[in-house]
Amino acid sequence: MNPTNVIMEHKPCFKLCQTKAEKTIRLSEREFERFLQSPMEYHDYIKGNVNLMRQDESGVYHCLLVTGENHRDGVLVEADGYDYARYASYVPDAAAFLYDSLSEMGYRLALLVEQFITKGLDNEQEGYWEVSFEEIREQSGLELGENPFLQELMADMIAERPEVVEVCIRGDCFGIRYHPEQIQERQKEEIAEHACPEEKRQRLGDLIRSGIPADTYLVHESDVGFIPVGRVGSFFAKRQGMEYEVFARELEAIRPCSGEAAAVWYEWAKELEGYDKAGEPKVPGKTAEVFLDEFMCRFRAIRERHGDRVAGEMVSLAEHRSCIFPWEMARAAEHLAAGGGVQDILPMSVEGLLEGWPDIGQEETPIQSM
DSSP states (O other), X not given: OOOOOOOOOSSOOOOOOOEEEEXXXXXXXXXXXXXXXXXXXXXXXXXXXXXXXXXXXXXXXXXXXXXXXXXXXXXXXXXXXXSSOSEEEEESOHHHHHOHHHHHHHHHHHHHHHHHHHHHHHHOBTTEEEEEHHHHHHHHOOOOTTXXXXXXXXXXXXHTSTTXXXXXXXXXXXXXXXXXXXXXXXXXXXXXXXXXXXXXXXXHHHHHHTTOOXXXXXXXXXXXXXXXXXXXXXXXXXXXXXXXXXXXXXXHHHSSSOHHHHHHHHHHHHHHHHHHHHHOTTSOOOOXXXXXXXXXXXXHHHHHHHOHHXXXXXHGGGGGTOOOOGGGHHHHHHHHHTTOOGGGHHHHHHTTTTOOOOOXXXXXXXXXXX
């Protein structure tokens, strides 16, 4: 924003009044600057228009608007019957004051620019952000596509923002490039806003194991962009797996009173750990905790797709000593959802009727069930 002429009051107390410009007096540049320096002096143009200036019964001041060549500003004058500016108010942008439609348009454009600049800082990629004319039309009703004047005007307004390095018009959108320090400052604000006291902080692993929301992101004040926790969670789960206590608690949420079932599923997971490590002794295999995590991922997916009944019956397989491989669980759930019985699952597994696509690295695991 360029420097603007305003009046700065010491310890101000603003009393707002309603005004209406009845006539505009346009002076030469020199005359207007002289008037600004000595508004209390006698002026012919004030004396000649005294009849236009008054305060009506509603308290509205009817004024002259005095402006000058090469000046955007002006002065509202209500002489109160005198030949000098007995009451006056400085107006930084006289044109916007004279035309309500221009003032309204300026307000709408300024509001739009503010919204899109803020949105861009929150969502930009590598310091660059695009705003389509269609998005602007949907949000404001302004049609920029066939209006080069409005395009240039809004581009100029965006370019005047301190956050922006440059802006260009690219066919049907604005391309905006931000100052890197502005992006970093914004991210620091985001971090500070979501920060919590030290005593309430948790380790990332604990958060992931306890079921952190999928729309949670990690940020670092020196980086650009956000990292979905889901991506980190997947990597963490593959390496660390799920602790038995967490598995048992989540199993309980799917099917109450599943403590015995949880213990049997864990026993089966430890057997699978032994099978997995037997194939390649030099290559670290999956741990029992990793298999618990895989079981739980399947239980969640089954519950979401088939409901609580089928998910609960799948959990109960452990009570029948019929635990199966993770990649068999989807077809087993389909069988139960279609009306099949829990007692059918183990024979189907033995016959290879539940075979799906095994996970990578599981090809050497023996095809058998518990």
